[in-house]
Amino acid sequence: MPHVLIFEDDQLLQPMYQQKFSRAKFVVTVKSDATDAVAVAEKVKPDIILMDLIMPKVDGFDATRALMSDRRTSAIPVLIVSNLSDPATIQKALWYGAKDIVVKADLTPEQLVQKTRDVLAGKPSEHVLNPQLIEVLHIDAQGRPQTTS
Amino acid sequence: MALSTPTTKQPRPQRIIVVDDDAPVSNLFKKELTALGYNVEVASNGEEGLQLAQRQKPNLMILDLIMPKLGGRELLEKLRAGKTTFSIPVMIVSHLDSNIEREKCAELGVECFIVKHKSSVADIINQARTILQRR
Numbered sequence: 001m002p003h004v005l006i007f008e009d010d011q012l013l014q015p016m017y018q019q020k021f022s023r024a025k026f027v028v029t030v031k032s033d034a035t036d037a038v039a040v041a042e043k044v045k046p047d048i049i050l051m052d053l054i055m056p057k058v059d060g061f062d063a064t065r066a067l068m069s070d071r072r073t074s075a076i077p078v079l080i081v082s083n084l085s086d087p088a089t090i091q092k093a094l095w096y097g098a099k100d101i102v103v104k105a106d107l108t109p110e111q112l113v114q115k116t117r118d119v120l121a122g123k124p125s126e127h128v129l130n131p132q133l134i135e136v137l138h139i140d141a142q143g144r145p146q147t148t149s
Numbered sequence: 150m151a152l153s154t155p156t157t158k159q160p161r162p163q164r165i166i167v168v169d170d171d172a173p174v175s176n177l178f179k180k181e182l183t184a185l186g187y188n189v190e191v192a193s194n195g196e197e198g199l200q201l202a203q204r205q206k207p208n209l210m211i212l213d214l215i216m217p218k219l220g221g222r223e224l225l226e227k228l229r230a231g232k233t234t235f236s237i238p239v240m241i242v243s244h245l246d247s248n249i250e251r252e253k254c255a256e257l258g259v260e261c262f263i264v265k266h267k268s269s270v271a272d273i274i275n276q277a278r279t280i281l282q283r284r
Contacts, residue, residue, distance in 0.1 A: 069244055070246075071215075074215045074244060094171070122217070125172065128176070128177075129173045129270075134269055
């Protein structure tokens with residue numbers, strides 16, 4: 001059975017994910033906090049990781065970057081599952097190494113299970129990377145002051 | 150008698166092979182490098198990349214490290230051991246951020262080791278151009 005490790009801080013979603021993925025014949029581990037994502041993933045050895053973006057302490061981007069940077073966890077596919085869907089978020093997720101990104105509100109739990117299976121099967125993301133947006137992300141990451149509008 | 154027009158021989162475009170299992174990333178590199186006039190082929194794993202390299206003898210290869218079937222470093226070792234592929238210039242562009250990995254790749258003679266998420270696309274493309282212009 002495939003093992004899915006889910007980083008999700010929403011207390012209402014946690015049991016729902018646990019139930020849906022268990023019924024779909026996954027082994028499920030749910031964590032509320034991605035602070036030690038690499039250590040957790042190394043211990044759990046999941047086949048795939050589902051990552052929320054907005055979480056306390058460490059956000060999903062930093063956790064994904066940490067997972068991808070480390071040889072022990074770099075081969076584990078990460079699927080970002082978030083309510084953020086703006087182009088910059090999509091670009092950032094893919095450029096930081098996630099295999100794909102989906103919007104929670106757009107999918108039923110059954111569709112999320114199917115999407116997880118697709119990623120596990122190596123189905124590529126349909127999103128297209130935009131070099132200009134990545135350039136902006138890169139400059140921001142180097143410390144450019146963030147502008148608000 | 151019709152005069153024949155002088156023909157100027159166009160230089161053959163330099164060939165680049167991108168080996169990366171992330172389709173959005175390899176498609177992006179292909180698009181950007183093709184726009185600069187390079188002939189770009191893409192492979193989604195190390196095995197495919199090795200076969201392409203043996204067939205095409207590219208001027209540059211851009212390799213990811215973590216890939217199914219055959220990883221980037223294993224592919225690099227096979228390239229260096231091959232009679233026709235040992236001298237192909239190689240750029241590593243990966244998410245792995247490890248000094249050990251960097252040293253191992255340096256020992257295998259890579260041109261550069263770039264951590265993908267710490268770089269911009271422009272940095273990576275410029276690095277590829279610099280390597281190709283040196284050749």
